[in-house]
Amino acid sequence: xxxxxxxxxxxxxxxxxxxxxxxxxxxxxxxxxxxxxxxxxxxxxxxxxxxxxxxxxxxxxxxxxxxxxxxxxxxxxxxxxxxxxxxxxxxxxxxxxxxxxxxxxxxxxxxxxxxxxxxxxxxxxxxxxxxxxxxxxxxxxxxxxxxxxxxxxxxxxxxxxxxxxxxxxxxxxxxxxxxxxxxxxxxxxxxxxxxxxxxxxxxxxxxxxxxxxxxxxxxxxxxxxxxxxxxxxxxxxxxxxxxxxxxxxxxxxxxxxxxxxxxxxxxxxxxxxxxxxxxxxxxxxxxxxxxxxxxxxxxxxxxxxxxxxxxxxxxxxxxxxxxxxxxxxxxxxxxxxxxxxxxxxxxxxxxxxxxxxxxxxxxxxxxxxxxxxxxxxxxxxxxxxxxxxxxxxxxxxxxxxx
Numbered sequence: 001x002x003x004x005x006x007x008x009x010x011x012x013x014x015x016x017x018x019x020x021x022x023x024x025x026x027x028x029x030x031x032x033x034x035x036x037x038x039x040x041x042x043x044x045x046x047x048x049x050x051x052x053x054x055x056x057x058x059x060x061x062x063x064x065x066x067x068x069x070x071x072x073x074x075x076x077x078x079x080x081x082x083x084x085x086x087x088x089x090x091x092x093x094x095x096x097x098x099x100x101x102x103x104x105x106x107x108x109x110x111x112x113x114x115x116x117x118x119x120x121x122x123x124x125x126x127x128x129x130x131x132x133x134x135x136x137x138x139x140x141x142x143x144x145x146x147x148x149x150x151x152x153x154x155x156x157x158x159x160x161x162x163x164x165x166x167x168x169x170x171x172x173x174x175x176x177x178x179x180x181x182x183x184x185x186x187x188x189x190x191x192x193x194x195x196x197x198x199x200x201x202x203x204x205x206x207x208x209x210x211x212x213x214x215x216x217x218x219x220x221x222x223x224x225x226x227x228x229x230x231x232x233x234x235x236x237x238x239x240x241x242x243x244x245x246x247x248x249x250x251x252x253x254x255x256x257x258x259x260x261x262x263x264x265x266x267x268x269x270x271x272x273x274x275x276x277x278x279x280x281x282x283x284x285x286x287x288x289x290x291x292x293x294x295x296x297x298x299x300x301x302x303x304x305x306x307x308x309x310x311x312x313x314x315x316x317x318x319x320x321x322x323x324x325x326x327x328x329x330x331x332x333x334x335x336x337x338x339x340x341x342x343x344x345x346x347x348x349x350x351x352x353x354x355x356x357x358x359x360x361x362x363x364x365x366x367x368x369x370x371x372x373x374x375x376x377x378x379x380x381x382x383x384x385x386x387x388x389x390x391x392x393x394x395x396x397x398x399x400x401x402x
């Protein structure tokens with residue numbers, strides 16, 4: 001089709017009214033209303049241009065810096081040795097997979113038997129280290145070769161079904177620590193033999209830092225044990241029931257106590273060596289797992305993301321994150337100068353850890369409110385973050401040089 005050029009003409013003849021009076025000499029000429037209008041519009045347009053440029057520069061796109069993604073079923077994750085090694089995932093389908101952390105390629109898959117698929121809400125608890133991947137399941141504690149996925153040993157576990165959905169497992173040197181049968185058990189990593197166990201009333205969510213294992217009590221309190229011998233180092237009864245594994249950062253242990261009766265929560269900070277209380281901070285809403293890095297404790301509660309000074313508990317900044325559209329748990333993790341929030345509708349947000357400013361966000365092509373329960377898992381490696389859920393796994397950010 002022939003395109004007709006747009007012709008623009010300008011009238012050089014000024015607007016003249018022959019009947020209008022002629023202004024006296026030296027008088028200021030009157031401003032024509034049309035010219036005034038055009039001048040005003042032009043001025044507003046000139047102001048709008050830089051404002052629009054600033055908006056365009058400050059906007060946050062809905063596609064984050066993706067490295068790779070895969071539709072392979074997600075679940076709980078562990079990245080024991082950084083992006084140069086494998087990323088291990090315990091999926092919703094009951095299988096454990098080893099992914100190449102740089103490409104997402106599946107290196108091996110090992111199915112874990114279960115009496116019922118609903119036994120594993122969000123994937124079986126798993127841990128990795130020293131060339132071994134250890135998994136808790138409804139049939140027992142199983143050790144897999146990290147390179148091949150071959151089973152090395154399996155220990156039957158009694159009373160599995162009385163454990164909470166937050167059960168955990170930790171590989172610490174030549175030891176494997178996990179909670180079952182109302183106690184914390186320490187297994188030899190090479191053979192699976194039980195080395196020691198704690199008294200009853202211990203929750204199955206251990207944390208190992210150095211030569212100490214920290215574990216909450218089932219009805220309240222926090223305990224510290226020697227990893228090698230199982231000897232108790234201290235106990236702190238002033239802390240209420242803890243739902244998640246605590247964290248230790250720069251010699252301070254942080255733990256969250258949620259109160260179902262009030263819907264509120266309390267963040268406790270204890271000296272990691274002695275268990276002595278340092279500070280505590282009450283919150284109006286319940287909290288999930290803490291994200292701690294660079295002297296900062298981040299709390300995720302509903303749409304509120306709050307950063308506290310890890311040493312004093314004072315508020316550093318607050319930010320707002322969207323509430324997930326789906327069912328299940330959103331998660332937060334901190335590393336590499338950023339705090340990441342993964343919501344249960346497949347979105348991921350990266351905030352500056354020092355200021356709370358949103359660096360980037362990542363959204364799927366279509367947001368949907370999935371009616372199935374979804375537990376979001378995050379793993380970090382410097383400036384890279386891995387997000388896992390029902391829809392698959394995504395790696396975002398930047399991987400360190402090989």
